[in-house]
Amino acid sequence: MRIAVIGYGAIGRFVIEHLHADPSIEVCAVFSVPQPANCAAPLVDSIEALLSKKPELVVECAGHQALRDAGEAVIRGGADLLVASVGALADPALEQTLRRAAANAGGRLLIPGGALGGIDALSAAREAGLDSVEYSGRKAPSAWKGTPAENMIALASVTTAQTFLECDARMAALRFPQNANVVAALALAGLGFEKTKVRLIVDPTADGNTHSFMARGAFGEISTTIRSITLPSNPKTSVLAPFSLIHAIKKRAGLILV
Template sequence: MKIAVIGYGAIGRFLIEQLDAVPDIEITAIYSVPAPADRNDRIVDDLDALLATRPELVVECAGHGALSESGETTLRAGADLLVVSVGALADPALEQRLRTAARAGGRLLIAAGALGGLDALSTAREAGLESVSYVGRKSPAAWSHTPAENMVDLKSITSATTFLECDARTAALQFPQNANVVAALALAGLGFERTQVSLVVDPAANGNTHSFVARGAFGEITTTTRSTTLPANPKTSMLAPYSLVHSIKKRAGLIVV
């Protein structure tokens, strides 16, 4: 399968390294702005050049702005688009644009990321889902350089503290580097407004912990996932890029689960 990658940061580099070891997958192009110092013959300067390589699947791992700028064109070109920056879909206008483009072109695909249980949640939605609540717990370092710095004193905190309680739309838009999982949860379940979110800073946290409870006519689902963070970026759980690898292998027909 021929794929292309938008983004060459921590997740993009990790993904490319993993996929280069898979014989049945070819990375045709990598779109990065600005061009990286370690430029190679797969690096392209614009989206048109990336799409000219005719990838079957394009993987976006460059942030909310990149999805907004490139997503619609990619889908209309007929390529499937696997999204990392799923939190960007909390913008209703962008979500509608991408849904419309997907109807006329490729499919919009969302990986589970660092959160387990989304398949069960989607099933529960069909069976009768009434409430979904999520708690994200991370260390002070994982919340640095985010709006959390204006909500709680990250340097002096000594115990676990909830600094934001809101709906999934608010969380995803305010914390684009931290809260992509809540957007995936909302899309799999009850939507952005009906998904409740609590964000916690915990100086004792060892990795990033994601938990949710879903209740309804079907019964109850409770999941907790604690993931080690990427060495290059403590805001990102290690399971997030591996979720991309799994989704791509599944799309290529290498995994059927």
């Protein structure tokens, strides 16, 4: 299967390097701004050039603005689009634009579970009868640096775990684009952005990123907790996030059916 990648930061580079070991998947193009000095796949200088390589699947790994800039063109170009920056879909206008493009073009919008487990069970629970979904994200102070959390709590002075924000999934995803993509996936799989409750926590004792959610409804209850180590190059990102993309790519290629 021919794939192309948008973005060659920590996640894009990780995904490409791990796919090189699989001879059934070819990374035919990479578009990244600025262009990296060294890239393990062919570089192109525009989305149009990327689509000219005829990828079956395009993997977005470049952030919310990249999805806004390129998402519709990719789907209308006939390629499936696998989204890492799921939180961008908390923007109602962008979500509707991409949904319309997928409904009227050859490409599909694919949402991975990211660093969060139990997304498939949550989707099933929505069909069976889902009343509430509550998420909790716990990360070390370093993971919240460079985010609005710096204006909400004195990160350097925290000595015990503290909640610094409680809100709905839409606010969390839009205010924390590098930290809260999982809550967008949770919202899309479950009750939607407004009805998905979010709690963000800074914990100086955390040795990874911990994602938990509780869902209740006519079906019963779902409770999941995952603690993932972070990418060495980016403490904001759980290592399971890029591996979720890799799994989705291999599944799309027909190599994994689970």
